[in-house]
């Protein structure tokens with residue numbers, strides 16, 4: 356009996372140790388349905404909230420929202436019309452995560468399917484897996500009725516050809532000798548001998564769309580979808596399809612996602628970091644700022660830094676807590692989209708640096 360009580364006590368202690376500090380009292384008002392997104396998601400957040408109002412779960416509502424951007428040939432960072440890899444092939448990544456079930460699904464390096472977020476949703480709903488890649492992801496998509504089509508628009512092909520013609524130091528290949536630690540005391544800060552003066556990928560788009568949703572019950576869902584870094588090495592996967600990096604959900608806490616340089620988000624476990632800070636009680640904007648500061652702190656090699664030792668790239672985070680409070684922050688100034696009872700709008704995000 357005494358042993359049983361001890362076990363019960365230890366069990367209760369362990370359970371309380373993993374409970375997030377963040378909680379909602381019965382008196383606190385939930386603000387959902389609300390949605391936050393990257394700045395290319397103004398229409399997407401509106402669609403997502405409308406879908407939640409009809410009763411669609413937050414994760415499905417987010418996928419409906421991003422579909423409009425995945426289908427848009429003029430958004431060259433997502434889905435159809437996305438900029439291709441270095442061989443001219445459009446290669447898509449996406450993931451979804453559902454708060455109430457705690458399940459997620461993802462696809463990476465997927466060719467010829469316009470709506471990878473919907474395929475990620477099918478992975479979550481119809482398999483015991485989380486991530487399918489490359490030919491396996493394509494086969495899975497086709498088996499689930501997704502049509503194969505050429506995603507390379509004429510505009511994206513012309514952009515790729517221009518990049519090919521200008522190819523010199525603007526690729527992703529790095530010599531060992533270029534991974535030199537930044538030395539602020541050295542003449543000229545960044546210096547000339549750090550190899551590529553600024554990482555080539557920094558001047559290339561890593562656009563993406565993330566939508567985070569919370570409904571009127573405080574249930575949470577998130578989706579991120581992208582064509583990834585323009586002209587990437589084939590098979591390169593960024594943060595977008597990686598749960599905990601480009602998208603993360605904890606139904607007791609909230610949802611977070613990212614856009615921008617995926618490598619930095621992977622190395623810092625970005626979206627999970629934001630959700631961790633939400634769980635500690637930080638506001639969504641402050642939680643996003645913490646994740647940005649972590650990237651600033653963890654970026655140490657010269658080729659990734661500007662002459663003042665700051666990351667020479669951009670990363671943006673977006674978050675909504677379970678109460679439906681939204682926020683966003685980035686390394687440098689940027690905007691985000693949000694939708695609540697006041698309607699869809701673009702708003703300035705907080706920033707670590709003001710230029």
Ligand code: GLY
Nearest residue numbers: 583584593615617
């Ligand atoms: N954040 C998108 C990517 O790096 O692929």
